[in-house]
Amino acid sequence: MQRLGANALAVRSSQTGLVFNIQKYSVNDGPGIRTTVFLKGCPLRCAWCHNPEGISAAQELIWVKTRCTSCGACRNVCPIADLVPGPGPIPAGHEKCVLCFKCVSACSSGARQMAGREMTVDEVMDEVRRDQMFYEDSGGGVTFSGGEPFRQHKFLMGLLEAGRNKGLHTAVDTCGFVPKERLIDALPLVDLFLYDIKIMDDAKHVRYTGVSNKLILENLWLLDGAGAHIWLRIPIIPEVNDSPADLEAIVQLAAQLKSVQQINLLPYHSIGAHKSRNLGKCRETFVFQEMEPARMREVQLRFRAVGVPVRVGG
Ligand code: SF4
Ligand code: SF4
Structure with a gap:
């Protein structure tokens, strides 16, 4: 040993x-x-x-849409919210997301997660x-x-x-x-x-x-x-x-x-395939x-x- x-x-x-x-x-x-x-x-x-x-x-953002209650708390804390047309949550994988993960702490339903x-x-x-x-x-x-x-x-x-x-x-x-x-x-x-x-x-x-x-x-x-x-x-x-x-x-x-x-x-x-969608990635090439x-x-x-x-x- x-x-x-x-x-x-x-x-x-x-x-x-x-x-x-x-x-x-x-x-x-x-x-x-x-x-x-x-x-x-x-x-x-x-x-x-x-x-x-x-x-x-690298770290990534996950958005589990099925857990989202549309409360808007994530958008309220998001530094790029004004750059992304609302009113819903900023999708995971959005090109403007700076991965600050403030939305993860703000989301009480567990819909926003950090990978x-x-x-x-x-x-x-x-x-x-x-x-x-x-x-x-x-x-x-x-x-x-x-x-x-x-x-x-x-x-x-x-x-x-x-x-x-x-x-x-x-x-x-x-x-x-x-x-x-x-x-x-x-x-x-x-x-x-x-x-x-x-x-x-x-x-x-x-x-x-x-x-x-x-x-x-x-x-x-x-x-x-x-x-x-x-x-x-x-x-x-x-x-x-x-x-x-x-x-x-x-x-x-x-x-x-x-x-x-x-x-x-x-x-x-x-x-x-479901997890990929939660990451904002498209995996439609192969089914x-x-x-x-x-x-x-x-x-x-x-x-x-x-x-x-x-x-x-x-
Ligand atoms: S904070 Fe969570 S539950 Fe509320 S809108 Fe954002 S993702 Fe949905
Ligand atoms: S990680 Fe930061 S920049 Fe990206 S959606 Fe969440 S709050 Fe907005």
Whole structure:
């Protein structure tokens, strides 16, 4: 077990990063009961993204229109209100918004929210450790997700080291599009990688995520060769990767890897599209159907050939 000296720990614990959610009692992000910490910033642009508030590396404004009571309190405090024709709230993502977040404090209905809170390693770990007894009883721990957590590499390393020094089980949920050296740095501090595999056909991967899968696959083999514990996470997106040929290509890959302990199939759902609208982003280019449970059972059966447990969900 790697431990740091007092000076190095002091530097790491004051490292700051942008966190957009800390989810307690998570049972879908690794073994047992866990706390999942979501870090901002992602190099991919998946057409079906379930966490669009994690894509940008900067703070953003969210407006949940369905919670808005049209009270006007947000407009009263907004420094750009005169520049934007009224009378309703200034939409999220407005080009003139200066992201002062005064409207978030003014809104009593929770319709205005801030995506991305700057926190130190110590602040995050203080929240995480509040549930330590649940981790101990259930075999759980802490999971760092996003976005892509390696995007905030120094912050992630600080969090992993703090987790290790507190004796917590640590998991990292990664898209794998990460410089190799960062993965190698993190290896001694990560008990489990939740590793996303989306599409094996590279041209299709570029079309739907914006990047090639070459580095992602190389990094997966690197972790596999290093004996890291890996759970593969595969989003199942209708008409993107659920054809027999697309599924078979992923099954073949998984069957060749020796360090994969579990496969999680994540059915597409449309929550990401709603969240995008709340951020003021348009995501109309790709439209997908929700996955039927019967169809997911068929997909699950295909993955049984790999010979490891296959779960639908996290
Ligand atoms: S303060 Fe909140 S509830 Fe009131 S108008 Fe603005 S967004 Fe709607
Ligand atoms: S965050 Fe944007 S919309 Fe909200 S008060 Fe500030 S400038 Fe206005």
